[in-house]
Amino acid sequence: MKRIIITVVGMDTVGIIAKVCTYLASNRINILDISQTIVQGYFNMMMIVDINESVKAFEDTASELEQIGKEIGVVIRCQREEIFESMHRI
Amino acid sequence: MISIYEVNETNKMIDKENLDVRTITLGISLLDCITDDLEKLKEKIYQKITLSARDLVSTGREIEREFGIPIVNKRISVTPISLVGASACKSEEDYVEIAMILDKAAREVGVNFLGGFSALVSKGMTESDRLLIKSIPKALAATNLVCSSVNLGSTRTGIDMDAVRMMGNIIKETADLTAESDSIGCAKLVVFCNAPDDNPFMAGAFHGVTEGDLVINVGVSGPGVVRKAISKVRGESFEVLCETIKKTAFKVTRVGQLVAKEASERLGIPFGIVDLSLAPTPAVGDSVADILCEMGLEYAGAPGTTAALALLNDQVKKGGVMASSYVGGLSGAFIPVSEDQGMINAAECGALSIEKLEAMTCVCSVGLDMIAIPGDTKASSISGIIADEMAIGMVNQKTTAVRVIPVSGKGLGDSVEFGGLLGTAPIMKVNNYSCSDFINRKGRIPAPIHSFKN
Numbered sequence: 001m002k003r004i005i006i007t008v009v010g011m012d013t014v015g016i017i018a019k020v021c022t023y024l025a026s027n028r029i030n031i032l033d034i035s036q037t038i039v040q041g042y043f044n045m046m047m048i049v050d051i052n053e054s055v056k057a058f059e060d061t062a063s064e065l066e067q068i069g070k071e072i073g074v075v076i077r078c079q080r081e082e083i084f085e086s087m088h089r090i
Numbered sequence: 091m092i093s094i095y096e097v098n099e100t101n102k103m104i105d106k107e108n109l110d111v112r113t114i115t116l117g118i119s120l121l122d123c124i125t126d127d128l129e130k131l132k133e134k135i136y137q138k139i140t141l142s143a144r145d146l147v148s149t150g151r152e153i154e155r156e157f158g159i160p161i162v163n164k165r166i167s168v169t170p171i172s173l174v175g176a177s178a179c180k181s182e183e184d185y186v187e188i189a190m191i192l193d194k195a196a197r198e199v200g201v202n203f204l205g206g207f208s209a210l211v212s213k214g215m216t217e218s219d220r221l222l223i224k225s226i227p228k229a230l231a232a233t234n235l236v237c238s239s240v241n242l243g244s245t246r247t248g249i250d251m252d253a254v255r256m257m258g259n260i261i262k263e264t265a266d267l268t269a270e271s272d273s274i275g276c277a278k279l280v281v282f283c284n285a286p287d288d289n290p291f292m293a294g295a296f297h298g299v300t301e302g303d304l305v306i307n308v309g310v311s312g313p314g315v316v317r318k319a320i321s322k323v324r325g326e327s328f329e330v331l332c333e334t335i336k337k338t339a340f341k342v343t344r345v346g347q348l349v350a351k352e353a354s355e356r357l358g359i360p361f362g363i364v365d366l367s368l369a370p371t372p373a374v375g376d377s378v379a380d381i382l383c384e385m386g387l388e389y390a391g392a393p394g395t396t397a398a399l400a401l402l403n404d405q406v407k408k409g410g411v412m413a414s415s416y417v418g419g420l421s422g423a424f425i426p427v428s429e430d431q432g433m434i435n436a437a438e439c440g441a442l443s444i445e446k447l448e449a450m451t452c453v454c455s456v457g458l459d460m461i462a463i464p465g466d467t468k469a470s471s472i473s474g475i476i477a478d479e480m481a482i483g484m485v486n487q488k489t490t491a492v493r494v495i496p497v498s499g500k501g502l503g504d505s506v507e508f509g510g511l512l513g514t515a516p517i518m519k520v521n522n523y524s525c526s527d528f529i530n531r532k533g534r535i536p537a538p539i540h541s542f543k544n
Contacts (some may be wrong), residue, residue, distance in 0.1 A: 005097055035094040046094040058156055077101070079158035081092065086344040088096045 002051050003032070003081040004058070006065065010074025012043035019068055020047070020076070027061065028053045043074065048081065104159060108314035108376040109342065111349045112369050113163040114150050115205075115290035117297035117305040117362065118142050120169040126177040128184055132191045135174070139166065139195035139204075142304055142359075147200040149356050153349055161349065162311075162371075162511075166196060167295035168206035176218035182225035189229035189236050196235040203278075205295035207238040210285070213247040213534065223256060227263035230275035237278045237293035241285040243480040245487045248537040249283065254480065255529050257281050258473030262496055265465065269498035272506040276495040277428075277460065281476055283483030283490045288363050289419040294456070294491060305362035306354045307419060310346030312338070313368045314375045316406075317384050324384075331385065332405050339366065339409030347414040365419030366410035367455060368402075370430035372513035378402075378423050379432025390425075390433055391442030399423060400453035420489055422455030428508060428515035429460050438505075438516045444475070445521070452482055457491035462506050462515035465498040467522075472496065474525035477535075485538050 008016060017034075024031060024047075033048040054061060062078040069076030103109035123134035143166055150164040168174075171188055179185050189207055196204040207229060209219040226238050240257060243249035261276055268275035280293045287298020290307035297305070319338040323330050346364045354361035370378045379390035385398045403422045411417050425447065427433045436442035444461060451457045457479050463472075476492045483490030497506050497517060505516045 005092065007097060007101060033091055037094060039098070044094070044098070046097050048091060059152075062155065077158055080156045082348055083157040083159060083345060084092045084096055084100055086348040087100055087341045088092065 004049050004051050005079050005081050005084060006047040006049060007077045008043065008045040008069065008074050010043055010069070012038065013072060016043060016072060016074060017045065019072060020065070023065065023068055024049060027055050029061070101158070103312075103315045107318045108371070108373055109312050109345070110160040110162050111308060111346055112311040113165050113290050113309040114146070114161055114349065114353050115165040115167055115295055115307045115309065116143050116146050116359065117167045117288070117301055117307060118169075119297055119301065119303045120174045121299070124174055124177060128178045128187065131175065131178040132187060135188065136191050136195050139168070139192070140198050143199040143201065145357060149353060152356070153352050157349070159345060159349065163203070164201050165290070165292060165295065166199070166201050166204045167290070167297045168192070168204065169297050169299065170208040170210055171206060172209035172216070172219045172222040173299065175222065176216065179218065179221060182221055182228065185222050185225035186228045186232055189225070189233050192236050193233035202235065203237050203292045204235050205237040205239065205292050206297060207236050208240060208296045210241045211250050211253045212241050212244040213250060215250070215253060223253070223260060226260050226279060227267045227275065230264050230278050231267040237295065239280045239282060239285065239294045239296060241282045242476065243283040243484050243535075245284055245484050246537055249477065249480045249484055249535040251477065251529070251534050252532060254473050254477050257476055258469035258471075258529070261472050261494065262469045265496045265498050272500075272508060273465070273495050273497045274508055274512070277493065277508055277512050280491050280493040283480040284488060286419055286489055290365050291367065291369065291420060293493060301362070302360060304359045306350060306357065306359050307362040307365065308346050308350035308353070309365040309367060309369065309419065310342050311367070311369045312342035313370045313378050313381055315342055316368065317375065317377070317381045320381065320384050328401070332401065335402060335405035336409035339406040340413045343410040343413035361416070363416045363418030364410075364414040366406055366417055366421040367419070368406055368423040370424060370426065371511055372429055372431055374431060377430045377432035378425055379430050379436055383432060389436040389439065389441035391436045391446045395446065396449050396453055399425070399450050403454040420455040424456060424459060425450055425454060426460035427518070428462065428513040429511060430513070434514060434516065437518055444518055448478060448482070451479060451490055452486060456489055457483075457493075459491065459493050460495070460512065460515065461493070462495045462497050462517045463520045464501045464517055465496050466501065467496045467520050468526070470524070470526035470529045471520055471522060473529045475520070477529065481535070
C-alpha cells in the first residue's frame with residue numbers, strides 16, 4: 001500500500017476539511033486516518049491516505065493540493081509516509 | 091500508525107531547524123576510461139560522467155518533493171585523476187585540460203561540485219602525481235565546480251614531507267591565481283591524512299580504487315536539530331545530554347538512510363554509505379559552534395571546548411550507527427570556520443584561535459577547515475600547519491585535513507566573503523615563528539609504531 005501523509009496548517013476557517021476531502025474523493029484517494037489539533041491558535045490537521053487507486057501521479061496530487069491550500073489560506077503538504085516511519089520507528 | 095505529533099516533530103525539524111540531507115554524491119570510477127591518448131581520454135571521461143549521472147539531479151529533486159526533505163547538494167566524485175591521467179598526461183597543461191572537461195561534464199549534468207582532481211601520495215609521488223599537484227592552481231582557477239584533494243599521509247605509511255612542502259607552495263599559488271575572488275580556489279582544495287575512499291563531502295570527495303564502478307553515498311546534516319534538542323535539557327546531567335544527542339542523531343541518520351536507499355533504487359546504482367557528519371552552514375541556527383554553546387560554553391574556543399566536542403562527536407556516531415548499517419566517510423562533527431556562524435563569531439571576538447581549532451581536530455572529523463589566514467603567510471608556515479595536522483591524524487589513526495585560505499592582499503582585521511555555503515571568514519592569526527628548516531628536510535616521516543600503545 002502506498003501511503004501519503006497530508007498535513008494542513010494555517011488559520012482556522014470554514015470548510016478546510018470539506019475542500020480537501022472533496023478533492024481526495026474525486027481523485028479516488030482513500031482516507032485511512034484523520035487527526036486534528038489546534039496548536040497556538042493554528043489549525044493543524046494530518047491525514048493518512050492511500051493513493052494506490054489514485055487517478056493522479058504523486059507530483060500532480062501534491063501540487064494541486066498545494067494550490068487548494070493557497071486558495072483557502074492554509075499550507076497543505078504531501079509527503080510519503082516512509083520519512084516519518086523511518087524517523088520514529090525502529 | 092504515525093501520530094500527528096510525530097509528523098509535526100519531523101516537519102518542525104525541516105522547517106525551523108534546518109534538517110536536510112546535505113548531499114547525495116554519486117561515485118564514478120573512471121578507471122575504464124584510461125588510455126594513452128589525451129583527446130580520447132577526455133572524450134571517454136565526459137561520456138562516462140554525463141551518462142552515469144544524467145538522472146542524478148532530477149532523481150534528487152523527485153525524492154525531495156516526495157518526502158518533503160531538502161537535499162541541498164547533488165554531487166559527483168571520481169577516481170583520483172592522477173591515476174586516470176597517468177598514461178595520457180605529459181604536462182601540467184594536460185591535467186588542466188582534464189580538469190576543464192570534468193567541469194564541463196559537471197555543468198552538463200547540473201551538479202554543484204565534482205570531486206576527485208586528486209592524488210594519493212601518502213608514501214611517495216609518481217611523475218603523474220607530481221604533474222597533477224603542480225597543475226592544481228591553474229586547474230582550480232580555470233574551473234568552477236572541480237574540487238581537488240591530496241592525501242599526504244596515513245597511519246600505515248607515515249607522512250610524505252616532500253609532498254607537504256610542495257602543498258604549502260601550491261596552496262599559496264592557488265590563492266594568488268584566484269586573488270580577484272578572495273582566493274576562493276583554496277576553498278576547493280584540501281589535503282588529508284588517512285583520506286577515506288567513500289567521503290561524500292566536498293572538497294575532499296573522491297571515488298576510491300577499492301570502490302565499485304558506481305556508488306551512491308549520502309551525507310546527512312542537522313546541527314540545528316541537535317542544538318534545539320539539547321536546549322530542552324539545559325542544566326541536566328551528562329547522561330541526559332548524551333542520550334538526547336544520540337536520539338536526535340538516530341532520527342537524522344534514518345532520514346539519510348531512507349534517502350540513500352531511495353536514490354540507490356531509483357538510479358539502479360548500489361548504495362555505499364551514509365556519512366554521519368554534522369555539517370554546519372552559514373544559515374542562522376545551523377551551527378556546530380552553537381551546539382557547543384548550548385552545552386554550556388560562552389563561545390566555541392572557551393576552555394572545555396575540546397571535551398564538549400569529543401562528547402558531541404561520539405554521541406552522534408553512537409546514535410548514527412544504530413540508524414544505518416553502512417556508515418562510512420568522515421562521520422563526525424565538522425568544524426569549519428567560514429561555514430558556521432557560531433565559529434565566525436567566536437573567531438571574530440578572539441575566543442577561537444587556530445591552535446584551539448587544532449586541538450579540536452583531535453577529537454572530531456575532520457580538521458582545520460575553511461580558515462582564512464593572512465595572504466602573506468609563508469608557504470613553509472602553511473606546510474608546518476599541514477604537517478602538524480597530518481601528524482595528529484597519523485598518530486591517532488583518524489582522518490585529518492587542512493583547508494586554509496591564505497587570502498591574497500588581506501591581513502589580520504580583514505574578512506572575506508565567499509558566498510553561499512562557503513560563507514564568510516575573518517582572517518585568523520598564524521604563528522609566524524619559522525619552521526622552514528624543519529619543512530625543508532627531504533623525505534618522509536616514518537609510520538608510527540603500532541604496539542606499545544600505553
